[in-house]
Amino acid sequence: MYGLIGKITAKTDQRDDLIKILLEGTADMPDCLSYIISKDPENEDTIWVTEVWDSKESHKASLSLPSVQEAINKGRPLIAEFGEQTETEPIGGHGLISEEI
Amino acid sequence: MYGLIGKITAKTDQRDDLIKILLEGTADMPDCLSYIISKDPENEDTIWVTEVWDSKESHKASLSLPSVQEAINKGRPLIAEFGEQTETEPIGGHGLISEEI
Numbered sequence: 001m002y003g004l005i006g007k008i009t010a011k012t013d014q015r016d017d018l019i020k021i022l023l024e025g026t027a028d029m030p031d032c033l034s035y036i037i038s039k040d041p042e043n044e045d046t047i048w049v050t051e052v053w054d055s056k057e058s059h060k061a062s063l064s065l066p067s068v069q070e071a072i073n074k075g076r077p078l079i080a081e082f083g084e085q086t087e088t089e090p091i092g093g094h095g096l097i098s099e100e101i
Numbered sequence: 102m103y104g105l106i107g108k109i110t111a112k113t114d115q116r117d118d119l120i121k122i123l124l125e126g127t128a129d130m131p132d133c134l135s136y137i138i139s140k141d142p143e144n145e146d147t148i149w150v151t152e153v154w155d156s157k158e159s160h161k162a163s164l165s166l167p168s169v170q171e172a173i174n175k176g177r178p179l180i181a182e183f184g185e186q187t188e189t190e191p192i193g194g195h196g197l198i199s200e201e202i
Contacts, residue, residue: 023192034196041190048104048106050151052196087142089142090138094130094133094198095134
């Protein structure tokens with residue numbers, strides 16, 4: 001499996017709108033086992049995205065999905081900065097599902 | 102919801118055993134919506150754990166579960182260091198399930 005832990009800083013007062021865009025654009029992505037969008041309670045503009053894919057290739061392919069492309073185009077103007085991003089190799093756990101229930 | 106993104110450094114050559122202990126000890130935790138254990142491909146002793154709970158209280162309660170206590174006791178000797186830990190407020194996404202399927 002392939003994973004990412006990423007930090008995004010929204011422009012001031014744009015976090016909620018950005019989260020909405022991200023949630024809509026990433027709702028239905030083949031081979032995505034987990035995709036969780038969170039606020040940072042300590043920093044009002046910061047978003048954390050944790051992802052798990054069945055492979056790095058699946059993640060790469062998702063970037064050309066129409067829904068994801070649309071989210072990128074809509075979301076980019078609301079983003080101040082892409083922060084740290086860590087690649088991971090998920091081994092297991094709870095909440096790794098290939099199909100939405 | 103309440104989330105955590107945490108980094109653990111295992112003692113040399115102990116990462117696989119530690120991951121095994123963590124996987125066993127965290128397999129069945131009430132109100133845990135996501136708990137994913139990953140290797141860091143760049144650092145051979147590093148583990149990332151991303152968690153989502155329905156509340157902070159549920160996370161706190163999990164620490165006294167027998168299975169979690171056992172994992173802590175078994176795992177602690179294999180841990181060199183607890184690294185950065187970020188608290189998050191998960192908003193939504195894919196792979197947030199209250200019952201294992």
